[in-house]
Amino acid sequence: LGVGLLGGSIGLAAKSSISGCKIIGYGHRTSTLDAALARKAIDQAFTRPEDAVRDCDLVILCTPVGMFGQLLDQIAPALMPEALVTDVGSTKRSVVQWTEQHLPNPGRFVGSHPIAGSEKRGIQFARPDLFANALCLTTPTALTNPQAVEAVESFWRLLGMRLMRLTPEEHDSLLAEVSHLPHALAAVLATIPSDKALSLCGKGFLDATRIAAGDPGLWRDIFMDNRDNLQDTLRATRGELDILLSLLETGNADAVQAWLAAAAARRQALDPPPR
Amino acid sequence: LGVGLLGGSIGLAAKSSISGCKIIGYGHRTSTLDAALARKAIDQAFTRPEDAVRDCDLVILCTPVGMFGQLLDQIAPALMPEALVTDVGSTKRSVVQWTEQHLPNPGRFVGSHPIAGSEKRGIQFARPDLFANALCLTTPTALTNPQAVEAVESFWRLLGMRLMRLTPEEHDSLLAEVSHLPHALAAVLATIPSDKALSLCGKGFLDATRIAAGDPGLWRDIFMDNRDNLQDTLRATRGELDILLSLLETGNADAVQAWLAAAAARRQALDPPPR
Numbered sequence: 001l002g003v004g005l006l007g008g009s010i011g012l013a014a015k016s017s018i019s020g021c022k023i024i025g026y027g028h029r030t031s032t033l034d035a036a037l038a039r040k041a042i043d044q045a046f047t048r049p050e051d052a053v054r055d056c057d058l059v060i061l062c063t064p065v066g067m068f069g070q071l072l073d074q075i076a077p078a079l080m081p082e083a084l085v086t087d088v089g090s091t092k093r094s095v096v097q098w099t100e101q102h103l104p105n106p107g108r109f110v111g112s113h114p115i116a117g118s119e120k121r122g123i124q125f126a127r128p129d130l131f132a133n134a135l136c137l138t139t140p141t142a143l144t145n146p147q148a149v150e151a152v153e154s155f156w157r158l159l160g161m162r163l164m165r166l167t168p169e170e171h172d173s174l175l176a177e178v179s180h181l182p183h184a185l186a187a188v189l190a191t192i193p194s195d196k197a198l199s200l201c202g203k204g205f206l207d208a209t210r211i212a213a214g215d216p217g218l219w220r221d222i223f224m225d226n227r228d229n230l231q232d233t234l235r236a237t238r239g240e241l242d243i244l245l246s247l248l249e250t251g252n253a254d255a256v257q258a259w260l261a262a263a264a265a266r267r268q269a270l271d272p273p274p275r
Numbered sequence: 276l277g278v279g280l281l282g283g284s285i286g287l288a289a290k291s292s293i294s295g296c297k298i299i300g301y302g303h304r305t306s307t308l309d310a311a312l313a314r315k316a317i318d319q320a321f322t323r324p325e326d327a328v329r330d331c332d333l334v335i336l337c338t339p340v341g342m343f344g345q346l347l348d349q350i351a352p353a354l355m356p357e358a359l360v361t362d363v364g365s366t367k368r369s370v371v372q373w374t375e376q377h378l379p380n381p382g383r384f385v386g387s388h389p390i391a392g393s394e395k396r397g398i399q400f401a402r403p404d405l406f407a408n409a410l411c412l413t414t415p416t417a418l419t420n421p422q423a424v425e426a427v428e429s430f431w432r433l434l435g436m437r438l439m440r441l442t443p444e445e446h447d448s449l450l451a452e453v454s455h456l457p458h459a460l461a462a463v464l465a466t467i468p469s470d471k472a473l474s475l476c477g478k479g480f481l482d483a484t485r486i487a488a489g490d491p492g493l494w495r496d497i498f499m500d501n502r503d504n505l506q507d508t509l510r511a512t513r514g515e516l517d518i519l520l521s522l523l524e525t526g527n528a529d530a531v532q533a534w535l536a537a538a539a540a541r542r543q544a545l546d547p548p549p550r
Contacts, residue, residue, distance in 0.1 A: 115477040135475060164475070177468035178476040182483045185460050187538035188515045192508060193452035198545065200410060200439070201453040202390040204486040206545060208457045211479040213543045216536035223531050227523045233467060234520050238513055240463045245509050248502045257495035263462035267487040270473065 001026045001049050001071060003036040005117055006088045007062030008126030011041035013159045016128045026052035035123045050078040058155060060112075061087035061095070066221035068095050072102040085109045086152045090175065091225040092139040092168040100143060110152040111139035111168060113175070114161060119214040132160035139168040176229035183219055184234060186212035276301040276324050276346060278311040280392055281363045282337030283401030286316035288434045291403045301327035310398045325353040333430060335387075336362035336370070341496035343370050347377040360384045361427045365450065366500040367414040367443040375418060385427040386414035386443060388450070389436060394489040407435035414443040451504035458494055459509060461487035 003011065003025040011023040025042030026049045027033045033045035046052040053059045053075045061068055068089060079085070085108060089095050092111045099109035116134040118125065136156040140149045153163045166174070190212040193201070223230055247255045278286065278300040286298040300317030301324045302308045308320035321327040328334045328350045336343055343364060354360070360383060364370050367386045374384035391409040393400065411431040415424045428438045441449070465487040468476070498505055522530045 115475065118478070134477070137475065174469070174472040174475055177472035178480045181467065182464055182480050184516075184519060185464055186483055186542075187535055188512055188519070189457055189460055190538040190542040191515055192456065192511050194449070197449040197452035198541070200390065200412065200449055201545065202409070203393070205453045205457050207482045207485050208461055209542050209545075210482050212538045212541075213546070214539065216532050216539050219535050220528055220532035223523065223535070224526070224528050227526070231520060231523050234516050234523075236467050237463055238516055240466055241459075241509055241513055241516075244459060244463070245506060248498065248506050248509075251499070251502070253495055253499050256498050257491050260462055260494050260498070261491035263465040263487045264489065264491050266473070267461075267465040267484050270476065270481060270484075271488070 001052060001059065001075070002062035002064075002067075003027045003032055003042060003045075004062065004122050005120060005125045006114070006130075007060070008036055008039065008041040008123040009116075009128065009130035010060060010062065010088075010159070011036065012039070012126055012128035013131055014155075015040065017158045017160070024052050024056060032123055036126075039123060039126065041123065041126055049074045053083070054078050055080070056083055058152075059083055059085045061085070061089065064215075064218045064221045065089040065091055065095070065225050066217075069098050069102070072098050076102050076104060079104070081105065083108060084148055084151055086112045086155075088112060088114055090179065090222045092137075092166075092171040094225050096139060096141060096168045106143055107145035108148050110144055110149050111171075112152060112156065113137040113139070113171065114156065115179075116161075119211050121215045121218070129160075131156070134161055136161040136163050137171055138163060138165050139171050140165060141168065172226050173229050176226055176233050180222060180226055180230045181233040181237065183211050183214065184223070184230065185237065186210070276327060276334065276350070277337035277339075277342075278302045278307055278317060278320075279337065279397050280395060280400045280405075281389070282335070283311055283314065283316040283398040284391075284403065284405035285335060285337065285363075285434070286311065287314070287401055287403035288406055289430075290315065292433045292435070299327050299331060307398055311401075314398060314401065316398065316401055324349045328358065329353050330355070331358055333427075334358055334360045336360070336364065339490075339493045339496045340364040340366055340370070340500050341492075344373050344377070347373050351377050351379060354379070356380065358383060359423055359426055361387045361430075363387060363389055365454065365497045367412075367441075367446040369500050371414060371416060371443045381418055382420035383423050385419055385424050386446075387427060387431065388412040388414070388446065389431065390454075391436075394486050396490045396493070404435070406431070409436055411436040411438050412446055413438060413440050414446050415440060416443065447501050448504050451501055451508045455497060455501055455505045456508040456512065458486050458489065459498070459505065460512065461485070 014021050023042045024044050025036050026046050036042045087095055096111050100106045114136040116130050186209045190209045289296050298317045300311050300320045311317045362370055371386050375381045389411040391405050461484045465484045
């Protein structure tokens with residue numbers, strides 16, 4: 001449901017990895033569906049989600065997070081009793097809660113978050129290897145059917161992903177730190193410089209701000225949905241800025257270097273070891 | 276003077292673009308000088324800067340900014356009267372001031388800042404195309420000899436660079452916005468997440484924090500040298516974070532989207548138009 005970068009890439013990846021699978025796509029724009037059909041990311045297209053899910057073994061929500069509630073309402077009566085439902089949303093508490101309220105069989109819903117994608121948007125950027133070697137987080141709860149979790153995780157594994165389980169609460173708290181805060185700070189960075197300063201920027205600035213080019217509507221949904229956690233990380237950022245400001249104000253060069261060295265060590269540890 | 280990433284790349288680039296030029300390298304470690312000789316980035320090596328500059332037409336300071344004062348003191352008595360002196364430092368007010376105090380012929384000094392490099396450090400990362408199509412800022416003052424400016428700019432042009440002139444004050448203020456602040460925020464971003472959160476990070480986080488892996492000593496010098504401007508941008512960042520925090524606290528989704536959209540538009544404008 002939703003045949004953009006992620007939905008389209010799932011179609012392409014599934015069709016190249018799983019023999020005999022049929023992909024049904026839902027989208028509200030026929031031009032997008034036509035593009036997805038032309039790229040063979042989907043085999044069949046519907047403009048009403050309830051029509052799309054009717055015969056599906058596995059339903060994957062790939063729209064922006066803000067549409068999940070309405071989408072679940074629409075598909076609930078049309079799902080096969082044993083249909084599995086998952087999603088690719090960047091936040092997990094709300095979708096898990098909505099499924100428990102809206103789906104006739106919430107045990108067959110397994111929250112997923114494949115950590116893949118880019119600041120680009122749309123079927124034209126979809127590619128079959130988007131998920132290869134990337135991490136997929138699943139967020140089963142006490143209500144989730146264990147076989148449903150296994151089945152959904154097997155699907156992501158067939159697309160080449162590594163799996164990790166978290167609670168929805170853990171997920172949203174951790175992702176605020178490594179995804180939603182970075183987006184907010186990249187946006188701040190893109191906002192502050194004057195036009196003249198921007199005209200001088202180098203590769204470092206472009207890399208540091210690339211994610212800020214992401215779709216504002218998509219990120220509005222993520223920010224609003226996870227705003228308690230995001231607020232916590234923004235306050236932590238303010239605290240860290242105050243630390244750096246006070247080191248600069250006192251002119252303590254050694255302390256500035258120690259502060260930079262701690263950050264550099266943490267960042268360097270994320271790079272693969274040199275060959 | 277200094278044969279690391281920038282000094283070594285200048286040697287490689289000059290030797291591939293300018294026929295018959297001879298490159299003399301200074302470094303305080305013989306192992307670095309040996310590596311630079313082996314890569315043919317330099318033709319001759321000295322471990323005392325005053326020995327290195329004695330017969331040079333153009334002297335380029337490529338050490339960390341914090342060493343410039345001492346280095347200028349050491350080379351001043353050894354320079355040929357008509358020698359041109361420039362540098363590749365990331366800040367410009369202090370080096371310009373030092374040259375006016377330390378050099379016998381300050382009119383022959385032209386501050387330069389080639390906006391090229393990376394978070395990597397050392398002669399092993401040097402490459403002859405590091406400067407191709409990149410921007411080089413020069414910061415002549417009323418004391419600078421106009422022919423010296425032309426000559427230094429011609430040198431950078433031979434290495435493939437585009438040129439722009441700024442006052443030292445403009446330079447340091449603008450670079451705080453597009454280079455020093457981004458480094459500080461990347462370091463903050465690398466500092467805040469828990470180890471568990473870091474283990475989930477994707478490409479977006481890695482790109483946004485890459486510059487934070489840069490050499491802490493080098494960046495300490497830059498931060499300390501430009502700390503008034505950096506403090507201003509850090510305070511502006513705090514103000515922008517407070518704006519976002521208040522939008523999130525009031526739950527104003529439209530305003531959050533407008534804030535994100537403004538940042539996305541500014542960032543998108545920096546990308547080359549799609550083919």
